[in-house]
Amino acid sequence: MKIDFNGIPVEIAPLENSSMGALLNEYRDHRKVIIVDENTHDACLERLLYAFPELQQAEVMLLPVGEENKSLEIVYQVWSALLDYRIQRNDLILNLGGGMVTDLGGFVAATFKRGLDFIHIPTSLMAMVDAALGSKTGINVNEVKNAVGTFTAPRAIYVDLGFLETLPAQEIFNGLAEMMKHALILDGNYWDLLKGIRNEAELTTPENILRSIELKRDVVTSDPQETGRRKLLNFGHTFGHGIESYFLSRKAIDHGHAVALGMIAEAYVAFKRNVLSPKDYAEIEWVLSDIFPMPPIPEAAFEAILSHMRNDKKNAGDRINFVLLKAPGTAEINASLTEQEIGEALLHLSLLAKNAN
DSSP: EEETTTTTEEEEEEEEETTHHHHHHHHTTTEEEEEHHHHHHHHHHHHHHHHHGGGGGSSEEEOOOOGGGOOOOHHHHHHHHHHHTTTTTSSEEEOOOOOOHHHHHHHHHHHHGGEEEEEEOOHHHHHIIIIIIISEEEEEEETTEEEEEEEOOOOOEEEEEGGGGGGGGGHHHHHHHHHEEEEEEHHHHHHHTTTTTHEEEETTTTTHHHHHHHHHHHHHOOTTTSGGGGGGGTTTTTHHHEEEEEEEESSOHHHHHHHHHHHHHHHHHHHHTTTTOOHHHHHHHHHHHHOOOOOOOOOOGGHHHHHHHTTTTBBBBBEEEEEEEEEETEEEEEEEOOOOHHHHHHHHHHHHHHOOO
């Protein structure tokens, strides 16, 4: 399967059957760098090198695992290594990994010597359906998610579903959170399909992954720089980033997990405003809380989460912006949260956690 994603070719196929060999041939006389983390180094790199033996001469950059390492300190180390390897502007970077690798690797490529070509080879479900798509790069600063980044497009994105076999179930369902986000804001029928899936094989079909890619593609194509409609893709992320940032220096939770909690919180606000029906809200809460564990959020954490939310890049002035869900498949951008609503939604998440335990 091939799809044009705002001018970027995206292929869903085993690597050896893709056009990646032809693309690599364009760089046959140039240096290549493969950026991996510790997990993808052990589980995925061999598959890539087997498909393309010419990459055995590439330099391999090994990143530590974890969102907390998506930092300027790690970026600086990679920049320094690229200088040591004498990488030039006409060389190529291959980002082999999940969202942390594609975010950080894309940022490194976008900024080193004012920009190198790069490709993404996403290995997690979340990266395949969301993080590797849309030409965003980013790193965290002072525990604020993606506070620094660029809009820079890769040459191509190669989605090999075989990499999903290397993932634990937890990682598969983190990707499901982003797929459900796409469904809730854009396609009620897709939500009806996804909400009943609890089986990995049923979830990770090429058709489902393609549908999520298409939904994100349609939004990004209409608003590449996120000045309007693309903000829909932030559903669940206003609360989610605040929660994820709070736990980052404690017992970190995965991005998809945090987004699922954020979708419950933001849907709860819509329900309390009488915008989202009680029936739709109850279904969303039940589905998401059934799949994703509800971590205890002490009331003492509320102010710290609010502080992270105030620093969110989606805000305008003193307004904390979020996506207002009206019904599965329909949402509104640029809605503004009050501190009282934030506190009530966090309290609701806290109560859900207590009831779950």
